Amino acid sequence: MTTDPVRQARPPRAVLVTGVSRYLGAQVAARLAADPRIERVIGLDDREPAGDQATVLADTVEFVRADIRTAEPARVIASNRVETVVHLAIASAADPNAGGRAAMKEQNVIGTMQLLAGCQQAPGLRKIVFRSSTAAYGASFRDPAVFTEDTEPRDVPRGGFARDVLDIEGYLRGFRRRRPDVATTVLRFAPLVGRRANTSLTRYFGLPLVPTVLGRDPRLQFIHVDDALEILHRSVTEDHPGTFNAAGAGTITLSQAVRRAGRIGVPILEPALSAIGRGGARNFSLDQLDLFVHGRVVDTTRLIEEYGFRPRSTAVAFEDFLRGIGAVLPRDMIGALEHRILAGLRRSRAALGGER
Amino acid sequence: MDFESRQHHATIAQRPVGARSVRTPRRTPAPPPEPEPDVWDRRVANTLAFLRRRLTGEYEVDEFGFDRELTDGVIHPLLRPLYRDWFRVEVRGIENLPDGGALVVANHSGTVALDALMLALAVHDEHPDHRYLRLLGADLVFRMPFISELARKHGSTLACNPDAERLLRAGELVGVFPEGFKGVGKLYKDRYRLQRFGRGGFVQAALHTRVPIVPVSIVGAEETYPMLGNFKPLARLLGTPYFPITPTFPWLGPLGLIPLPSKWYIEFGKPIPTDAVADQADDPLVVFNLADQVRETIQQTLHQLLDVRATEL
Numbered sequence: 228m229t230t231d232p233v234r235q236a237r238p239p240r241a242v243l244v245t246g247v248s249r250y251l252g253a254q255v256a257a258r259l260a261a262d263p264r265i266e267r268v269i270g271l272d273d274r275e276p277a278g279d280q281a282t283v284l285a286d287t288v289e290f291v292r293a294d295i296r297t298a299e300p301a302r303v304i305a306s307n308r309v310e311t312v313v314h315l316a317i318a319s320a321a322d323p324n325a326g327g328r329a330a331m332k333e334q335n336v337i338g339t340m341q342l343l344a345g346c347q348q349a350p351g352l353r354k355i356v357f358r359s360s361t362a363a364y365g366a367s368f369r370d371p372a373v374f375t376e377d378t379e380p381r382d383v384p385r386g387g388f389a390r391d392v393l394d395i396e397g398y399l400r401g402f403r404r405r406r407p408d409v410a411t412t413v414l415r416f417a418p419l420v421g422r423r424a425n426t427s428l429t430r431y432f433g434l435p436l437v438p439t440v441l442g443r444d445p446r447l448q449f450i451h452v453d454d455a456l457e458i459l460h461r462s463v464t465e466d467h468p469g470t471f472n473a474a475g476a477g478t479i480t481l482s483q484a485v486r487r488a489g490r491i492g493v494p495i496l497e498p499a500l501s502a503i504g505r506g507g508a509r510n511f512s513l514d515q516l517d518l519f520v521h522g523r524v525v526d527t528t529r530l531i532e533e534y535g536f537r538p539r540s541t542a543v544a545f546e547d548f549l550r551g552i553g554a555v556l557p558r559d560m561i562g563a564l565e566h567r568i569l570a571g572l573r574r575s576r577a578a579l580g581g582e583r
Numbered sequence: 584m585d586f587e588s589r590q591h592h593a594t595i596a597q598r599p600v601g602a603r604s605v606r607t608p609r610r611t612p613a614p615p616p617e618p619e620p621d622v623w624d625r626r627v628a629n630t631l632a633f634l635r636r637r638l639t640g641e642y643e644v645d646e647f648g649f650d651r652e653l654t655d656g657v658i659h660p661l662l663r664p665l666y667r668d669w670f671r672v673e674v675r676g677i678e679n680l681p682d683g684g685a686l687v688v689a690n691h692s693g694t695v696a697l698d699a700l701m702l703a704l705a706v707h708d709e710h711p712d713h714r715y716l717r718l719l720g721a722d723l724v725f726r727m728p729f730i731s732e733l734a735r736k737h738g739s740t741l742a743c744n745p746d747a748e749r750l751l752r753a754g755e756l757v758g759v760f761p762e763g764f765k766g767v768g769k770l771y772k773d774r775y776r777l778q779r780f781g782r783g784g785f786v787q788a789a790l791h792t793r794v795p796i797v798p799v800s801i802v803g804a805e806e807t808y809p810m811l812g813n814f815k816p817l818a819r820l821l822g823t824p825y826f827p828i829t830p831t832f833p834w835l836g837p838l839g840l841i842p843l844p845s846k847w848y849i850e851f852g853k854p855i856p857t858d859a860v861a862d863q864a865d866d867p868l869v870v871f872n873l874a875d876q877v878r879e880t881i882q883q884t885l886h887q888l889l890d891v892r893a894t895e896l
Binding site (some may be wrong): 368375379479497 | 631
């Protein structure tokens with residue numbers, strides 16, 4: 228793919244990354260800043276980066292404090308002659324301390340609309356890279372088991388994040404029609420896992436007793452954070468227009484994931500979980516309920532062919548995440564128990580045989 | 584649970600009897616080295632290893648959720664007594680299953696879709712390569728908790744063209760019942776009369792992937808739960824396609840769920856190649872003609888098998 232002249236388009240001089248006060252945004256911005264081919268990286272968020280994120284961004288990323296739901300990002304794009312926008316300020320879960328679902332929707336939907344409005348006015352803009360999600364794809368019993376990028380979902384999902392994703396991708400399609408000269412890359416990421424990733428799903432697997440839906444064992448897919456960073460970086464430095472599923476190959480079921488994590492699954496009736504999800508619990512949303520009822524597996528052939536990059540498999544990515552958390556029921560304990568039972572049975576059989 | 588091939592049943596059944604009958608009056612205290620493999624020890628060790636793998640999640644499922652270990656270790660052993668001793672399934676033409684991908688199309692009957700499970704077990708147990716038949720099920724199957732997950736673990740997926748074609752491209756045998764609920768939910772008086780074959784989506788899947796279609800005729804399933812009537816108001820209330828009234832259900836309660844022990848025949852017909860018309864998958868006439876050809880073949884074979892059964896019984 229690198230021999231293709233289009234793909235070797237020069238890397239952008241100035242890149243704007245939104246959502247840099249969060250883990251993914253900070254990492255992406257810092258990596259871009261470390262790339263000598265890129266002159267300037269501007270990081271945008273509505274709050275100052277704190278803790279780890281502040282260290283990661285340090286002096287290499289120019290931080291601009293601005294609210295994405297206003298016209299400010301448009302001014303930043305215009306005044307800095309931004310050539311590439313990496314839009315990562317998309318919240319996948321509501322934060323009850325920061326306005327809950329209403330604020331989340333406003334950031335995702337209004338924020339994206341404002342950003343796209345700013346992009347449309349910027350003549351020097353060449354590319355937009357979007358962080359989307361597989362969350363909207365696979366929330367119906369009539370959906371196929373494996374989604375390609377072209378598979379249309381049969382039903383509107385229950386989860387707020389999933390519905391935001393459908394809205395955002397819709398706005399982007401409109402933008403593509405209005406500015407065909409701007410290359411757009413939409414990356415539909417499976418849930419991110421990794422030793423340092425902190426998402427509602429990784430917090431969920433951190434619980435000792437893990438709630439699941441009674442009678443359902445969904446197929447899950449993950450992508451390793453480091454692979455997601457690599458794909459985002461390449462999307463900026465190379466040209467890969469289009470929509471791509473980004474996930475680790477293969478699948479593990481929820482029951483398998485719970486057991487591999489050494490957790491204890493607690494099956495709960497779906498209506499009860501739905502009530503918890505609607506109630507706005509921090510560790511359980513309707514997005515998760517959709518995932519835990521329907522499961523979600525995507526085909527990543529297009530990504531692998533276009534990027535020449537194969538993310539590590541779902542099983543390997545999940546295993547790496549597990550190294551960061553301890554198990555309640557460690558595997559070697561179960562293995563030791565197996566050997567004890569087998570040895571015990573052999574002894575008693577030998578004793579019985581001896582009596583004969 | 585049955586972790587090795589089923590030949591072990593015989594050896595296990597005989598061994599304790601033999602062991603007890605050979606009673607030597609006095610033996611030297613030296614522990615007898617066992618020359619023949621210790622079947623019980625291996626079974627116990629295998630069972631424990633199986634449980635450990637299940638408890639720690641150390642097994643693989645494919646992208647459709649097919650859990651081969653669970654199918655071999657639990658689902659098939661539970662179905663085998665029904666297959667062998669209850670329905671005494673007789674399989675003909677298993678050699679007609681081609682190597683690689685093929686679409687297996689069968690008639691559907693019997694109120695409860697036992698025919699699908701028996702067909703899958705026939706393919707696995709009778710085929711020399713012990714292949715798995717990947718069944719396509721209605722969305723109702725995947726709406727039901729527990730049932731949906733068992734179906735996926737057994738290798739089934741939703742009856743839709745993307746899934747069917749993905750499996751066929753991967754070289755799998757895919758099983759489909761184009762009559763759907765019209766077939767499985769028909770009345771006993773309509774037995775062995777094939778119902779309409781839907782929109783022919785299955786033919787398109789075969790054409791798109793250039794795999795042959797293997798027509799399969801199943802005799803015996805019609806008599807397992809002879810449906811005398813369909814209580815439609817209750818079906819509408821429950822949201823099911825039908826509510827069956829059989830000679831035993833619902834009169835005998837849970838006992839009415841026991842299938843009648845009819846004698847079964849499953850015949851695999853000659854594969855119908857699709858290469859010649861593969862580029863005409865969007866021509867409705869080609870699709871309907873091919874669907875009719877499959878339907879006619881199954882219907883004729885059903886009549887022949889019924890004659891065979893009448894003479895043999």
